Amino acid sequence: MSTEVEPTSVQTGAEVAASGAPDLPAPGEGLDAPDSGGDLPVLHGGRIVDVIADALTFTLVIARLALAATAMRLLSQAVKGAYAYVEDCAQTVDGLADVAAALAVDDSVTSAHHDAAAVMRESLELADALSAEAAEMSTEFDNAARDHESDYGDVNEAMQTGPYDVAEREYYSNR
Template identity: 80%
Template sequence: MSTGSESGGAIEPTNVQSSAEVTASGASDLPALGDGMDTPADLPAERSGRIVDVIADAMTFTLVIVRLATAAVAMRHLSQAVKGAYSYVEDCAKTVDGLADVAASLAVDDSVTSSHHDAAATMRESLAFADALAEEAAEMATEFDNAARDHESDYGDVNEAMQAGPYDVAEREWYSNR
């Protein structure tokens, strides 16, 4: 098993290689753990690429949380908008039924009044779908909130450690085949 990616027969150095592997890679200026270093504080200073990676990772971490929170807010607004439409449609159905009753009291043809009552009934049937949609949107908002909370809980400490730690982490490519 190789601890680094191979290119042209050389093994690229990582922070988990033995002294022999580091030397074989031609990068003897990079100390491996255990080569005269007793504590992690003795590890080499940051490389400039790591700073960019850490900042990019921190931004990605933050963006994920912000996007999840934004999605939760959007779903709450959708739920409220659907509930508002629900209320409007219910009012319309009542109005149409009332107009049909007034028309019936004025001896308007039964086919006209029954068509109005049918239209009001159709409006009320759609309310069940609207109510289900509003409930689903509210549940999705809660799920987005939970996802943001869980993401922060799962990766917040890792994100903080990556930003605060002076150590080099393995390149992303190292993790890609794991």
């Protein structure tokens, strides 16, 4: 049985030392605030690529949400256009069935046309629900983009314009 301690994400200082992993810096070492008070030192450790990548990711998320909202709005409008077309077709088929009935066409033919118009109208209920759902989704995508901007816009701005380096992602991965 081995007594070696494996490094994990939650360990005491003694466990970290026993595992042979590098020890964490003591308070006051590294980038903690200076003993004399004041601001942290300005560092330029080459993480500019990460900051730019994060800014691009932030911008892409906002843009993709806006595109999704636009696509859903267009879908809603397209469904409404199809809705109007199908409603017009149903009215035309009913009108043709009425003309056929006035011309003494067989009842089975005229009733089949009326049945077809009824099926068209039933599909309109589904199309109307789809159109409403697409419009609602469009609003939700707009809200998500707005909320994302509101939640992370200041953070993104601070990362872009702040004088300090942002910690590497790996720094936070085991916290």
